[in-house]
Amino acid sequence: MTTTPNQVASQLGKTTISDEVVTQLVEIAAKEVQGIHSIAKQGIGEQITGFTQRFSGKSQSSQGIIVEVGEREVAIDLRIIAHYGVKVSDLAANLRRAIIDRIESLLGLVVKEVNIQISGLFFPENNPTETASRRVE
Amino acid sequence: MAKLLDLIDERVIAEKVRTSVTSIPGIEVPVDQDADLSTVGPGWRVWGIGVHRVAGSLNIEIELIVTLNKKSSIPSISARVRRKVRTSIQSLTSEQIRWINLQILDVRLKD
Numbered sequence: 688m689t690t691t692p693n694q695v696a697s698q699l700g701k702t703t704i705s706d707e708v709v710t711q712l713v714e715i716a717a718k719e720v721q722g723i724h725s726i727a728k729q730g731i732g733e734q735i736t737g738f739t740q741r742f743s744g745k746s747q748s749s750q751g752i753i754v755e756v757g758e759r760e761v762a763i764d765l766r767i768i769a770h771y772g773v774k775v776s777d778l779a780a781n782l783r784r785a786i787i788d789r790i791e792s793l794l795g796l797v798v799k800e801v802n803i804q805i806s807g808l809f810f811p812e813n814n815p816t817e818t819a820s821r822r823v824e
Numbered sequence: 825m826a827k828l829l830d831l832i833d834e835r836v837i838a839e840k841v842r843t844s845v846t847s848i849p850g851i852e853v854p855v856d857q858d859a860d861l862s863t864v865g866p867g868w869r870v871w872g873i874g875v876h877r878v879a880g881s882l883n884i885e886i887e888l889i890v891t892l893n894k895k896s897s898i899p900s901i902s903a904r905v906r907r908k909v910r911t912s913i914q915s916l917t918s919e920q921i922r923w924i925n926l927q928i929l930d931v932r933l934k935d
Contacts, residue, residue, distance in 0.1 A: 699910075700884075700924040702902045708931045715933060793892055793931070795899035 704794060709754045713763055716789040717752075720782045722773035724809035726751040727766035751806075761790060762800040768807040779803045832917045834877070838863040838870035841884055844912035845905055850891040854929060861887050861927070881922040884909060891932040902926050 717723055728750055751766040763786060769778055787798045842853055853859075853872035863870045874885035886909070890901055906924045913921055 699906050700926065702898065703925070703927045704898065705927070705929055708928055712931060712933075793897050795897055 704756065704796075706754055706756065709756055709761060709763075709790065709794065709796075710752045712789055712793060713752050713754065713765060713786055716785045717765065717767065717782060720778070720785050722770050722778045723782065724768040724770050727768050727804075727806040756796065759797055760799040761794075761796045762802075763790075763798065764800075764802045764804070766804045766806040768809050769805050771808045771810045775805055779805075832919070833865075834863055834875045835865055835868055835870060837882065837884075837913060837916065838873040838875045840912055840916055841873050841875070841886060841909050842870055844908050845886060845888070848901075848904060848908060850893070850896065850934070851901070851905065852889040852891075854887055854889055858889075858929075859887055860929075861885055877919075878922065881920040882913070883923045883925070884913075884921065885925045885927065887927045887929050889930045889932070890928055891934050893934045898928060898931075 714726060717726060753764040755762045767782070769775060782803060783801045786801050790796055790798050845851055846853055855871040859871040861872060861874045863873055863875045872887040874883075876883040876885075886905065888901075888905065890898065892898075892901070905926060909924055910921055913919075
C-alpha cells in the first residue's frame with residue numbers, strides 16, 4: 688500500500704487521502720486547461736520511467752506530478768509539455784487556478800504551492816497524426 | 825454487561841459497516857486485491873473494513889472508493905459516511921465507537 692499519512696483529523700476519526708488520489712485530480716484538472724499538450728514524464732528517460740511504472744502502478748503522465756500532502760495543506764510540483772504559441776504566463780496562471788479550484792473544492796485541502804515547470808513544447812507540425820491538413824491526397 | 829457486548833461478533837459489525845457505507849450513493853468499498861484492509865476470522869473475511877476493539881470501545885477503519893460530482897466533496901462525504909456508520913452500529917450495539925478512520929483509495933469524477 689502506497690498510502691501516506693495525509694490525514695485530516697477530526698474528533699471522530701481521521702480521513703486519509705492517498706497521494707494517488709491527489710495526483711489523479713491534479714492530472715485531470717491540468718488536462719482540462721487549454722494550451723497543455725500533456726504532463727511530462729519525470730526524470731531520466733522513458734525507459735526508466737516505463738520500468739518504474741511497471742512496479743509503481745502509476746500512469747506515465749502522473750509521474751510528472753509530485754504532491755506533498757500535510758494534515759491540511761498540499762504542495763504540488765508538476766512538469767508539463769505546452770503547445771507552442773501559447774502565452775506561458777497565462778497558461779501557468781490558468782493551470783494554477785484550475786488545480787487550486789479542483790483540490791480545494793473536492794478534497795477540502797488548502798493548496799499552498801503549485802510549482803509549474805514547462806519542460807517542453809509541442810509543435811503540431813512535427814506530429815503527422817495530429818496535423819489537420821495533408822500535403823497530398 | 826461487558827460480556828453481553830462481547831457476544832456481538834466483529835464479523836457482524838464489519839458487515840453492517842460495509843452494508844451501511846455502500847448504501848450511500850457514489851461510495852464503494854474495495855474487495856479482494858483492491859483492498860488493503862480486511863477483518864478476518866476463521867473461514868470468513870470482510871474486505872475493506874477493519875474493526876478493532878480497544879479498551880472496551882470500537883475503532884473502525886474503512887477504505888473507500890468515492891465518486892464525486894460537482895456538488896460533493898471529500899469532507900462532506902466523510903462526514904456523511906461517519907454519521908451513517910455511527911447510526912447503524914449504534915442500532916446494533918451500545919458499545920462506544922471511538923474512531924471511524926477513512927482511507928480514500930480512489931476518486932472518480934462524475935460530470
